Amino acid sequence: MPDLSHGTDVDVAAVNSLRSAVMRLGRRLKHQRVDESLSPTEMSVLGTLARCGSATPGELARKEHVQPPSMTRIVALLEAKGLVRLEPHPDDRRQKVVSQTEQAETMLEESRRKRNAWLASLAEGLDEAEWAKLREAAPVLEKLAHLQ
Numbered sequence: 001m002p003d004l005s006h007g008t009d010v011d012v013a014a015v016n017s018l019r020s021a022v023m024r025l026g027r028r029l030k031h032q033r034v035d036e037s038l039s040p041t042e043m044s045v046l047g048t049l050a051r052c053g054s055a056t057p058g059e060l061a062r063k064e065h066v067q068p069p070s071m072t073r074i075v076a077l078l079e080a081k082g083l084v085r086l087e088p089h090p091d092d093r094r095q096k097v098v099s100q101t102e103q104a105e106t107m108l109e110e111s112r113r114k115r116n117a118w119l120a121s122l123a124e125g126l127d128e129a130e131w132a133k134l135r136e137a138a139p140v141l142e143k144l145a146h147l148q
Helices: 009-030 040-052 057-064 068-080 102-123 128-146
Strands: 084-088 096-100
Touching: 009 102, 040 057, 040 068, 040 096, 040 102, 057 068, 057 096, 068 084, 096 102
Parallel strands: none
Antiparallel strands: 084 096
């Protein structure tokens, strides 16, 4: 594994450039939402449920890196909007399990389509060599997104 904490100026510049580009692109992608009434955090929770399946509020809080009381409020807001449902935990009656509803699945799919279309339109501005590099980089960026 490369040690970039004391890397060369080139490594530091590359890391800085990557950080800046990923942050800008992420911010721009967040604005490509289907439902403007949902916060980015609420969308993230729905995305986590879509990827990982049902979870307790505590599990969601850990996955989303928020405090459990904050997740409890987020889940309540999503439930009020009909996007999640709470069911009794099969093994622990003190717990609830959060699941997304069909309405949430539909909204997430529409959101993915909109974001993909937006990103594809940006990619049209790339030449073939740039697009090939981006396709090669996608799995590496995916790996980075899940490391910790």
